[in-house]
Amino acid sequence: MNLNRLVRWVAITAIILSATLMLSMKGGVSYCFFVIFALAIIYLASAENRRYALVILCTHRLYVISMSALPVVTTFQVLVLHEGRLAALDPMLRLILVIPIFLFLVSLPAYLLRRIEWGFVTGALLTGVWALYVLVNPSAWQQPGRLGNSFINPIPFGDTALLLGFLAVTSLDRNTYVNGIELNLKILALVAGCLASYFSGSRGGWIALPWLIWVALSRRRWIESICSRIIISAALSVCLMLASIAPLVRERFKEIGTDLYKLEHGQVMTSTGQRLKLWQASLQLFVEHPIFGVGKGCLEPALIMLADRGKTPRIIANEHAHNEFLSILAETGIFGTISLLLLYIGTFRLFWCEREHKNTTISTAAYLGLALVGSTVIFGLTIDVLPLVMNSTFFALISATLLATIASQKRELALCLHSNKTRICITTNKPL
Template identity: 45%
Template sequence: MSMHRVSIGVAAIAAALSPVLMLTLQGGTGYCFFVVLAFSLLWLSQAENRRQSRELLLRYKWYVVAMTAYPLAIGLQALLTGEVPSRAFDSPSRLLLSVPIFLLLAAVPAERLRPFQWGCVAGALGACFWSVLILFSPAEWVMSGRAGNPFTNPIPFGDTALVLGFMGAIPLAERGRPRWEQVLRLLGLAAGCYASYASESRGGWIAIPVMLWVLLCRFDLARMRPRRLMLVFAASLTLGAMAALNTPVVQSRIAAATSDFERLAQGDADTSIGLRLQLWQAAWTLFEREPALGVGKGTLKDNLQVLAERGEASPAIVHPHAHNELFSTLAEMGLLGLAALLLLYYGSAIYFWRHRHSADPDIATAAAMGLVLSLGTVVFGLTIDVFTLVMNTAFFGLTSATLLGIIANRTRQLEHAAQAAGPPRSTNA
């Protein structure tokens, strides 16, 4: 068996296992990531594969820019300032390494990457399993009364479960799906939503309307008119909100937020929301002092400690991250980092956006799943630093490479088929 076939087979299996293992096995997605990376480098050792890859790099240049700009910005900052610790490269390096992974996955036939969809369903069900365990072993599986697992904080746990549930449900819009498949995908969606609910991650809940809109837009292309789509979206959102508001978890989280704002209005900023606002303000202060390059990637905690010692910030907010991707980036990397972050957001989403209305089901489904991932990541970044976590970054990199690989491969298949068919024959006598 040739190295080409082995590389393609292993890459397809690892890509499908990644979402399954994301929240069920510590380091599971990381193992899948490096397996695909290793075989991508072997695959690229062949001259013909490198030639094909050059064409892909040009066609999907914004994705390449997205995955390289952020880590390269950190490298430039390190060269210019010398203020960047080596650990700061750990997570962003996964973005850079996603480029060769994409090149290999784009060579995998699109049909061989379809099991990735079921990997998302299985991953959402696995997250639900962990959430149910808290009912029996709260001391081991709960952090501050919230669902997670021994290796994942409740916030990224709930956010990732949502992404898995919605990505697994996107193919429901395709016609001809058997009933059992529809049921399993709906169960996966419900499981992902429950895991998010049990994690009590309010920031993740903000992304639900965005993901629901992406899902319903797929049904719009299949069988709905725009006006009916809007009605279904509004009705689904209203019914979901009404149901959630009657649950004790949502009621308690809303009550806690209301209490925080009331205390904040009375001058008491030592609450969950108050401390987060102070953290953002302190991050902005650091940005104002070093607007071009920031204080140094990975040095936010040290700089917040200095502010606290000077009496310019509360010691309670000294933390490695600002709990907001934008504020962390501005403080640590300045305008250079902001430009790199915006390129990451744009370049990782633009091809999914462009192909969302494709007439080909494989392309349209992959594009919609990619929008769930990319848009969800932007929303999650409002309340968490997504790309500082190695696990999250590896999952984002491998998942985006898989979905864009499906689009690239299927697009090439359709182009070859069109060329083989040749120009249409004239019907004139």
């Protein structure tokens, strides 16, 4: 179980860079993923390490099952039933390939795994820097009035930037004392992430704000005082008021009402109108293909066929349903939907059960996990999250890192407790 110091630092550097480069470098998170995966395979080549990994697998059966179910269903559908596109397997397989990574990361010290927090900070700060750069260089806009970049469109860009900002501030230790420099950096990262999200105009991602705020503030000792609660309530009220009068926010939400009005009068050519029709068509496809769906990655041709039969407007044909659950329902049927629910509920439960742990490293990692899983579910209401390789890779790697932090810290606490008991027994000359 003793790892070479260089291997440890390569792994931790890759973990930090995975969050740092998420929105700044195309393929950055995948490169980091496979570096750690290679280290995990080398680690598991040892018989002693495999024996320890088997114990971890038995202890974390729920995590293994949760991460494996959807990839297994998708693989069966594509390779056995020959329904679906082979390329659609790539993002799904990241979920199951992270299991060896998790087994490797559990062997690392918890204090090293906690360094992931600085990946969140730098990742969020870079999105803020990009937002400011685009503001002063109008030619850099990828889409007029909507912030994104050359390899990701505004919706997932804004959602991920918001998540990185809140992960940065949620990673603050739930203790009475926080270093001033660290506090300022993480608050700045939160502001940067929110700024990038604002200019992306990703209104679907803003729905996750209440959840992310709750996760960031929960079980903070300093928030127990009435004075702190008044200050926080006032600050949130001011932010809400400023957001409500911000031109971009008002414009984006006003568009919903306008789009619905046009839809009532038979005009489908609006963002909201096309999305609602797309959701209806996805449900229709599920009714026609309830068991295994139309095939992973085959939503667009299935919608075109549906349109040819006169059951939906052809203009809505899209490779994604702009709703994670409806896409899975249409493409993989009831088995895929159950697997998706297992993925989210299983990972959510693992972190939820540890959120009140007395050890702050464990409770902080648990709240970070809740922020990750909860926001992914909420983002999935208005966009397909997991079909994007970078998103599925990020979800898999960060959830594995946070769960490994919890497992590693528990192991260290158990060793410390055993060591103290041994010391007491030696002193008192009593058997263990």
